[in-house]
Amino acid sequence: MKDLGTYRPLDYFQLMEVSLRELLVEKGVVTEDAIAAAMAAMRARGPERGAAMAARAWLDPAYKARMLADGSQAAEELGFEVPGLRLIVMENTPRTHNVIVCTLCSCYPRMLLGLPPEWYKSKPYRSRVVREPRKVLAEFGLKVSPKVAIRVHDSNADMRYMVLPMRPAGTGGWSEERLAGLVTRDCLIGVAVPKIPKTPQTRKS
Amino acid sequence: MIERGHHDMGGLPAGKVRRTEHAYDDWELRVDAMMMLLIGVVGGNKRMTVDELRKNVEALPPADYDKMGYYDRWVISLTHTMIQRGVITTDELARKLAEVENRGQSPISSGK
Amino acid sequence: MKSGSDPDFLFSPGDRVRVRKAAPLGHVRTPFYIRGYAGVVERVCGAFPNPEELAQQRDGLPAQPLYRVRFLQKEVWPGYRGNPADALELEVFQHWLEEQ
Numbered sequence: 001m002k003d004l005g006t007y008r009p010l011d012y013f014q015l016m017e018v019s020l021r022e023l024l025v026e027k028g029v030v031t032e033d034a035i036a037a038a039m040a041a042m043r044a045r046g047p048e049r050g051a052a053m054a055a056r057a058w059l060d061p062a063y064k065a066r067m068l069a070d071g072s073q074a075a076e077e078l079g080f081e082v083p084g085l086r087l088i089v090m091e092n093t094p095r096t097h098n099v100i101v102c103t104l105c106s107c108y109p110r111m112l113l114g115l116p117p118e119w120y121k122s123k124p125y126r127s128r129v130v131r132e133p134r135k136v137l138a139e140f141g142l143k144v145s146p147k148v149a150i151r152v153h154d155s156n157a158d159m160r161y162m163v164l165p166m167r168p169a170g171t172g173g174w175s176e177e178r179l180a181g182l183v184t185r186d187c188l189i190g191v192a193v194p195k196i197p198k199t200p201q202t203r204k205s
Numbered sequence: 206m207i208e209r210g211h212h213d214m215g216g217l218p219a220g221k222v223r224r225t226e227h228a229y230d231d232w233e234l235r236v237d238a239m240m241m242l243l244i245g246v247v248g249g250n251k252r253m254t255v256d257e258l259r260k261n262v263e264a265l266p267p268a269d270y271d272k273m274g275y276y277d278r279w280v281i282s283l284t285h286t287m288i289q290r291g292v293i294t295t296d297e298l299a300r301k302l303a304e305v306e307n308r309g310q311s312p313i314s315s316g317k
Numbered sequence: 318m319k320s321g322s323d324p325d326f327l328f329s330p331g332d333r334v335r336v337r338k339a340a341p342l343g344h345v346r347t348p349f350y351i352r353g354y355a356g357v358v359e360r361v362c363g364a365f366p367n368p369e370e371l372a373q374q375r376d377g378l379p380a381q382p383l384y385r386v387r388f389l390q391k392e393v394w395p396g397y398r399g400n401p402a403d404a405l406e407l408e409v410f411q412h413w414l415e416e417q
Contacts, residue, residue: 010305013277017232019301020284021239023293029252030242038238038247039231084246086362103215103348105259106275111246115237118227121275127219130350133390134399139222149402152390154215157346157383157408158365208340209349216350216394256372260344290374 045114047185049080050162053089054188055180058167064091071162075112085111090153091164092193097144098151099137099190100161101129107155109162113188120189130154140191163190170196211267233276240283253286261285324364326382326411332358333417334386336409344372347413351405355417356388359406367410382411 010018024030053074057064067074071087087109090098102108103126108116119125129136133150137143144150153161165187171179186192229237240258245251261282262270270278287293328334338353346368361384366377390403397403 013274013280014232015302015305016280016284017236018305019298020280020287020293021235022305023297023301024239024243024287027292029250029292030239030248034242034248035235035238038241039234041247042234042237042241101215103350104213104346105262115229118225118275119222122222122225123214123271124219124222127214127217128222130405131216131394131397133403136222140224146400149400149404150390151387151404151406154348154351154405154407156348157362157368157410159362159385159408207342210345213349215348254371256344256368257374260372263344 042110042114045110045112047113047183047188048180049075049078050109050113050185050188051180051183052078052176053080053162054164054183055176057164058179059176064164067164080112082109082111085109086159087112087162088153088159089162089164090151090190092166092190094148094166096149096151097190098153098161098163099129099133100153100155100163101126102155103127103130104154104156107160109160111160112162113185117185137191140186142192162188165194168194168196210263211265211270212263229276233274236276236280236283240279243283243287252292253290257286257289258282261289324379324382324411326361326364327416328358328361328382328384328411328414330358330360334358334384334409334414335417336386337413337415339413343369345369347409348407351388351393351407351409352413354388354393356386356405359385359387362408365410367412383408384411384414385409386414 021035025032053067056078057067063074066077067089068091071089072082072085074089075082075087092098106116106121108120110116125136130152133152134144155161165183167179168182171182182194182196184192184194187194242248242250243252244255244258258279262278265273265278265281284298288295288298333355335355336347336352361382364380364382367381368377370377385406386409388405388407390399390405391397391401393405
């Protein structure tokens, strides 16, 4: 049997994990290799993939149009495989700010961005962001002007969502890579917006 | 409580969002990987739907739901689903749990 | 979208619809907080196997039309403060919607 790490100390749930896994392997339902491969694939997914899409969209209006029409296809166009993902990209504008939640569980564009942060799955976020989005965003340090409409997207069924943030002013002439560096996971969820770091960048693009 | 599922919490009062981050342990990622394989998103050996996973998470007693970690809920739900689907039996699980627990007294492997 | 039979789509973008107020048992993907409220169809997502059936080991077919519906916050939460255009958008299966 493959070495999957020490089995001690196991709490109740870890004990369940080992037991379930061994039963499934013994029955030929899954293999340790397939589990390891799925883990590696999940580790490889991350917000930088969404950031790359955002930066491309900022620089290429035709790509942006395709991305807003079909997010999954736009991900694949950049070489990101997103099996089963039906991605809708919501564009922030000077008049609209978008934010993503899943009130029922924790649906998230995991096939593109990897696993969600802990707070995204927490009771306070899931409960409150649909009812008092401005207050919740303020807790994240994001003050949305009363002139800007907020749209909260509850990922409650088969679609998954990602926010396309607005390109910050003062980034004219920046390379795609440098722009992508401004787009954090929280920007793609909509609880933050891209900011140019205060310290002057030494690296010219 | 029966009319409105405990998991169905949109709009209910709750505390401040604590912006916690969590580096996933290997065992949590293994649970995640098993789920992806069992619902057939990857691997092509589908044994269940993600809605069954959700149903069994939603069936957890509210007090446990609140106390348990995310993958704690998932591993319990996955295991329930595999019993419901007839992939494993309750008796097999009982024996396996005891075997693994006993083995835990003397680790079969030392490293990661 | 990928179902064998072609379901009837009863609603189109711009239609005003109301989410049925119901509280059945079982696994449901229509959040409690939006039941009974009216909104406008934002887009048609396609047709998907019914999750209420999928959760019970059935195939969920025929696939159910799924819509994105936009609700105004001020119409959902009493005393909501913010921009009057602040909105909630959710996915609602056709069998949870009625014409408004």
